[in-house]
Amino acid sequence: MSYSTEQIADMVKPTFLHRKIYTDPAIFELEMERIWGGSWIFIGHESQVPNAGDYITLNYGHLPVVMVRDKQLNIHVLHNRCGHKGAKIVDKRDGHVNAFRCCYHGWTYALDGTLAGVPNMKGYEGTGFDRSDPRYNMQKLARYDSYRGFVFASMNPRAPDLKEWMGGAATVMDNLCDRSPEGEVEVAGGVLRYEHECNWKLFLENLNDTMHPMIVHKSVVDAANDYIATLPEDSARRDEAEIIPPFGASYEVFESTGITGFRYGHHYDGGETSIHADYSVDPDYERAMLAAYGADRTREILTYNTHNTLYYPSLTIKSAIQNIRVVRPIAVDKTIIETWSFRLKGAPDSLLQRTLLYSRLINANGSMVGPDDLTAYFRVQQGLASTGNDWIEMHRNFGQDEDQGDRLVNGGTSDLDMRTQYAAWKAYMTNDTPLANQEAQAS
Amino acid sequence: MTNVITSNPTIRDIEELLYDEAAFLDKADLDGWIELYTDDGTYWMPVLPDQEDPVNHISLFYDDRVLMEIRRRNLKHPRAASKDYPIRCSHIISNIRVTEQVDEITTVESNFHCLVYYNDRQTTYGGTYRHELVRSDSGLKIRHKRVDLINCDAALNTIIIYL
Known part of the structure; x- marks a missing residue:
């Protein structure tokens, strides 16, 4: 079932909690969107990706993401999804790449998620497909930042700064x-x-x-x-x-x-x-x-x-x-x-x-x-x-x-x-x- | 000084010990099981295939006699909630072979499948055992057992008893 804001608010009383908070799949989906999507989520530690090209994969809530260090040694947290048909780009728990390459049609991406190559561009001519359109990149999460080596990310562009949130x-x-x-x-x-x-x-x-x-x-x-x-x-x-x-x-x-x-x-x-x-x-x-x-x-x-x-x-x-x-x-x-x-x-x-x-x-x-x-x-x-x-x-x-x-x-x-x-x-x-x-x- | 071994255990001696161990675990009888181990015996279940180090890397189990003794008591405690459910196991051990015989230590590798029925759920574990066996005055004993689950690095649920 779906819940109104008032119904959800009524589930949390000062000294009581409603059991559906723990048992209803609809509440779980809302939590993933509003709590896990709204706050800062721990991704990993900088020491897990010491060199350019090092990455780890994980689920943010239940969405696949990848944390990677680029050639300027900056860390990015990207949606682990190809801009083409949506295949998960990297599937190992950790590893090292020079660039990301999709296993399906061979689209390649720079370490910051920017689309770098599409095979056989010929068929796209005159179709309106623009390879430089950022919509085809591996998308960055809205926010990511680290505190003393601990990397967090957020889907929420309006989340407070990480330090303020902590x-x-x-x-x-x-x-x-x-x-x-x-x-x-x-x-x-x-x-x-x-x-x-x-x-x-x-x-x-x-x-x-x-x-x-x-x-x-x-x-x-x-x-x-x-x-x-x-x-x-x-x-x-x-x-x-x-x-x-x-x-x-x-x-x-x-x-x-x-x-x-x-x-x-x-x-x-x-x-x-x-x-x-x-x-x-x-x-x-x-x-x-x-x-x-x-x-x-x-x-x-x-x-x-x-x-x-x-x-x-x-x-x-x-x-x-x-x-x-x-x-x-x-x-x-x-x-x-x-x-x-x-x-x-x-x-x-x-x-x-x-x-x-x-x-x-x-x-x-x-x-x-x-x-x-x-x-x-x-x-x-x-x-x-x-x-x-x-x-x-x-x-x-x-x-x-x-x-x-x-x-x-x-x-x-x-x-x-x-x-x-x-x-x-x-x-x-x-x-x-x-x-x-x-x-x-x-x- | 090197001890002279007059007779190494036969494959039949080894099978008997491994099957005795399996029988104690099938009944969740850790009092009987612990007696099959030497006083300096250890039980190790790594979390990685080919894991080399039980101390500087995390493991699913790494017990010496102290932890075996605590576990043996814990299993029988009336207030251990996770032990409220009967634990029934069935071990099948096969492909037993001696891989090394050095002085008194016989290293034996085998394959195992183990069904564990616990808390309304049956779980299948499988993988390889490596036993290091040693001859003592009271017969052949286990000095070290390594259990390599084929899914050791998966997200596993509770492993309620030694496998």
Whole structure:
């Protein structure tokens, strides 16, 4: 069915959400157009295309696009579609080309998408076909820009500038990069692709849902603690023992981490502390950081400790871990989550190895953490088919968010993250300029 | 010092061990399964064909004894939501051949198909195994197992148990 703007607005109440937000394919199509088409979407990292001609392909929402570096070393984000019959131009996940060439009729394109060659031009003479007409190029996305190497694109010509859109949440991406002694990160160690049979928003809502870990992850925390208890006291320290047990932290610990929400739906939990705060520091890494930044700044960087940060709707990062997860919606009840890891330039290999261990322990298809989360999302997706109750609730600490101007702050177990996301959802979906959180909350 | 091997395992010895392992996994019995591994045994499922490194590159699984022990306990935990559903597997192993025999280590490669029925869905996994087997006082044991899925780099759903 199709919905009026008023009907869509009515699906988001201050403390309730309508179940059709998660289950109706028509809503999903509107989300792709209005949220994914309206905001900035994470494309990739500059380190994935270091040389002219290097490219990666991906889906923006569910549209095929390619990120490529041209001969002037500028990065472009292009629709992955031939200007002739519409064939997808490049189909490998990554690679290197001197120019793009369509597999079907051999049309060729420069690295910025400009049509360069059409075979057998003779038949086009006198037909009105103009090879120099930009409509035949591989089309550029309306906007693309990067922040500290992270490339985003937007279909929306009127989107705010990337930096303005990120707002105060940019601090976390800064922290991720500043954790490198050289102030730069690069993609390393490959990607995990994990099919989720659920709506894309269920994954996002779990990021800063700190009422679930002690329930959902109790089994792996118990298993790890039971095993650790059997080990002799002088056993070698294991990173697993620092990574897994904090997922069973108490409500009080999670409450103390706090949640901070921003305009456009971004939010993070933690800051002064998080469940990653007590990780050991490799002494070689500490020396490299001290040499690069001095004692005060090193302490400042390493004690800024967030857990998950969401750049709504497509990217979530863990600055203290140096991994990111990228959201690729496929259908109303199907989403692919990609986990990428980063090397801190100038840091010892042990840091990347811990990042990869973390991704494997927590986010991998074969892990003992992610599959329990996914089971919960799957059950929600199934349960919301029920017509017994059209609404889900999100009351925790409602009316108590502290307004600090550019951000709202509340305890770690509050539903501030839900309020933040759905203020943005409602604004994008009703084709409004996304509202500041406080305005949305008052409405 | 090089150990002198008086008798290398026969193909029948090797089949017996591989089939025993498959039988434990078919029943999702990790208590029995773990006993087939040496204390320094490892289980690896790369995410790339020809992946060389389990530590500096992401994998679907890379478990040593510590993680095997945690996984064994996790599987039986009453509050593991993803383990609420019965896990039933059927492994077929074939094309078994010894590819290397160095000192006490016998390297064996094989092909496998595995059906996993879990949460109302049957999934087919297939690919190759590489087992490194070692003779011990308690018989032939697995020191390392590498599982190369033919679709290891696809977007896979949860892999609920070792394959």
